[in-house]
Amino acid sequence: MGDMRYEAPDSLDQAVALLAAADGQARVLAGGTDLLVQLRSGLIEPGLVVDIKKIDEMRGINEEAEGWRLGAAVTGAEVGEHAALKSAWPGVSEAIELIGSTQVQGRATVGGNLCNASPAADSVPAMIAAGARASIAGPKGRRELAVEELATGPGQTALEQGEIVVSLLLPKAPAGTGDAYLRMIPRTEMDIAIVGAGVCLTMDSDSCAAARVALGAVAETALLVPAAAEALVGSNLDEAAMAALAAAASAACRPIDDKRGSKEYRIKVAGVMACRAARTARQRAQQ
Amino acid sequence: MNDAAHGEYKWIGTRPPRPDGVDKVTGRAKFGADTALPNMLVGAVLRSPHAHAKIKSIDISKAEALPGVKAVVSRDDFQDMPSEMVPAGEMMVNYRDMVRNVMAREKVLYDGHAVAAVAATSASVARRALKLIEVDYEVLPHVIDVMAAMKPDAPLLHDDIFTEGVEPVPDKASNVAKRIEIGFGDMAAGFEAAAEVIEREFDTQPVHQGYIEPHACLADVSEDGQAELFCSTQGQYLVRAHCARLLGMDVSRLRVTASEIGGGFGGKTVVYIEPVALALSRKACRPVKLVMSRDEVFRASGPTSGAHVRIKLGAAKDGTITAAEAELFYQAGAFPGSSVQPAAMCAFAPYALEAVNVVGWDVVSNRPKISAYRAPGAPISVYAVECVLDEMAARLGLDPVDFRLKNAAKEGTKAAYGPKFGPIGMIESLEAAKAHAHYQAPLGPNQGRGVASGFWFNIGGETCVSLNLNEDGTLNLLVGTPDIGGSRASMAMMAAEELGVDMADIQTMIGDTGSLGFNFLSAGSRTTFSTGMATVEAARTVIEELRRRAAKIWEIDVDAVVWEQGSAKPAGSNAGEFEPLSIAELAKQAGATGGPIAGHAEINAQGAGPSLGTQIVDVEVDPETGGITVLRHTVIQDAGKAIHPAYVEGQYQGGAAQCIGWALNEEYVYGEDGRLQNPGFLDYRIPVASDLPMIDTVIIEVPNPSHPYGVRGVGETPIIPGIAAVANAVSGALGIRLSQIPMSPPRVLKAIEEAG
Amino acid sequence: MARVVLTANFALYTGGESELELEAESIRQLLRRLGRRFPDLAPHLEQGLAVAVDGQIYQDDWFQPLAPDSEVHILPQIAGG
């Protein structure tokens, strides 16, 4: 527990400069709902904490030409209060709103949930299913990365020294698109997902024209499962398609046994959650 | 003056706001961690990362050298104690074990076992100091599971445990501390006479009391050895007894004040950090505040036992139980002393039996020493028994309530633990269950309904109160039992009822150990019963004195003075014509009529009445995920007499919620390394608001003849039947029975798949 | 004569005898006489027990009088949470 420095820059460049200069001893503070717990437990002892909540570019929810852009420091509560975003991306929105309690919603951020790189992060499978892309700023400038490529393992990301996620882009979806996220937890609230499933699909009348299916808490990172999507495409989500979806989802799982659930349980329930999410997504697509 | 026979009460049975209420809703109330003293230091405890290890050495020199560190203590700062059971304030305690649980000595015996502690000028300095303490461990093999710990080749926690209660006493040390047995009747004949015999085994995991306020205390030892301790506890006098003993102090020189207590449920009846804070303060000669983190609460303070239970039940065609047998294997934690004894006594207590036998085993393993949790031990044995009763009812084609009614204990029944029952409310609770709308309500698909009953003895014990009449006619009632659920209100109500004054004229306060004689814990559902009994006695003494004073003033015989509605009145016309003297007028004249007026009572309350109850639970199971939703929960229980019905309901509802947590999700999860994996509220899953339905209550009142108002304790019985009621509802919904709790979704889904 | 019933754990120290009759006017006198008759039992009667007299349980209250026909059960002490 050395002396920790706290900085709250109001520009992205300053933030990047601070992080780049701090040779790995720095941590980004967004909502702090993970960082402060790690600090208190002594798990981490950063020399510098960079609070990014004063950076305007990271705070907004805006509809742009390519789609909806969410600042990385946008909180769950802010998403929950944004009617237009919720109707455009109900699945992503409900996933973000599932992160923690009301109190945690007041702090926890979209970027934080992503960059904490927990395999069980609720917002991530929903964003992967939605085809979200992360906009990253760093010493070498800006770059973009598909959300599914950002986490590389538990607590590990593809971010390089000094890089931070600035915002997330939810691409414009074709008409007839709907998304949904579902998770299995032992209680009704306050739990980490044992399994999470995000589904985004586009219906062309009664046939599924396109789909993306992502799973959480069943591998070292959230998984995009193309085989599960293929089970849906071309079908009207009949029982056979659902069975194929469940089978593909379960087949993609490579979970661990832990205090929250067994391998077998995660594999079985991944299929169940995927099917339930798909039904909700279709319903939304056809509204 | 009222008595139990007199039904018309002004205060008893009403729902006035509690006297400490405003402090509690404004944040003013002072809990264990809410006070500070000038020159105060902050303490922190270093805890074992190992489940079982020999402590080869502890080097505190670097920590002591850190600027801002004022004291460091370890095993060397606590004198060793002989291994013997000695009485300590109504309890039998082995201080050899207690001193080792407070601060590890030769070995650490569980993950989280205290090894050393520091007091420093700030929390961050204290945390840094802990990192500078060097402990050299020799890691030993550990054992977590109770059945594994009983194996002959299991790692030994203590080399001097020779199973008590078996003759001849074994000559080989083991982890089996004790064998206990209760029962009577001819078991063989009983099972012989049975038309149906069911034998089942069950497993339960340790659960924590889960009080929201972590253990917290503030110790201040002066240079001359006089000490004050402010702490969150269910019994300031027991804290004093234990700390004085462990620190070699005169009891008179340690003054313990109970803070407002943020939940206890039995878990705040022993000491953990209190002696450590005193030792640090004594060394630093400065006040030391020591507060557990949530992680420390889970790892190092008492959960209740996990257990393996075997039940064998025989019944005749007509539903009469012919024989009831149980064997209980209870985890004690790192030191002997599980709750297997009361568990054995309660297991079959609600029923009238001809032949019953219960054997219990008290087994140590590398877990935190268990401490009492609401009806210690009983919820576990009763869970197993009531599940088998349910299966038996189904097999005999009987309604589960009718089956229980057929065998229900009543006044005069020889209890399974020996003596005959006085008046009890078992039959009343079952009949109320049967008549309740809940029991008749229709069920949907994947839904099931379960019922179960339970019994707890309740206790009395040493109690001491003081009731002082002030010069303006108001009164202060001083009691020595911490208020864990509204007892200050109940005491004021009983005193007001006796005196015939306004409840608002009586302020109830919790005294420190210097202000009253010894009081046993607020535990065992004894407070409203025992402290209430003492309060009534004190009030009646005050009334006697008030009549004497009025007699003096009127110059008539005291027998000619009666006390009615808060005033002294002449007994009748021939006593003379006098205007009534109110309590305020008599208080004003107290000095002139003989001095201050006060009543006090020092009693060892006897005659606690058992409380029996029945609970009905509806659940819905998600067959694809194993998720369980509790749809409806009704608690029916005998209160004897509900002094403050709202707080009786609160006990019923809180107990029911704890049953639901215990049945569905709460458990200690240990890794291969013997370390606790879920020491926090994120993964130790107590029920949250959205998990629960409203919890309906029915208060039955079968008066306890030993209490002036008929009071029975109500705090513990509510946590007994609910677990089995949930389990029975789940098996009703699934058509299969799980043999372990918690019935977490993975376990439920596994059971569904295994059943095919 | 009071009828005395010992739970199994106490009967361990009486050579298995678990029911007997004893002349005693109070719980204390009964415990003393029990201890005299069964010296191995005596230490176990000093602390940590409860005594039920005709169904009424007493703890640490040994001055309770016994009726000539009282039924007395010697039980382990009961605490609680």
Next chain:
Amino acid sequence: MAKYHVTTTINGDAVEFLCEPEQTLLDVLRDELYLTGSKEGCATGDCGACSITLDGRLVCSCLVLGVEAEGRSVETIEGMADGDQLHPLQQKFLDHAALQCGVCTPGVLVAAKSLLEKNPDPSETEVRYWLAGNLCRCTGYDKIIRAVLDAAAEMRGA
């Protein structure tokens, strides 16, 4: 260790304090400012006993750094009553006996107040989910939920 100077507003009053960068806002409220109504039940955001509002937003003060309070507005349980006038929620908690030990009560009240400001007419389910982050071990929540619904009705003038 270097301390930070923070200027903030607490329950409407301008407040200045010094804190270490690791100190949470809860640490500061309790240990530096002696506002001990906010309780530490877990320090991990799982129990809600430290609930406060930060610029009107309900948060766990154990998950906020003290330095983050700079220039913000903090409301705690100590600011809930208006002089000797209890907030309707506080009164209803007394009327309904919605507390036993009372240690979760300040957090529950602060959270419930923020709910009713956002949604004056919540359903039982909405109250239960909003308060899911406020653990209570004593009551089984029944009387808490009833008290909140009753206070909401009274505040609506119903």
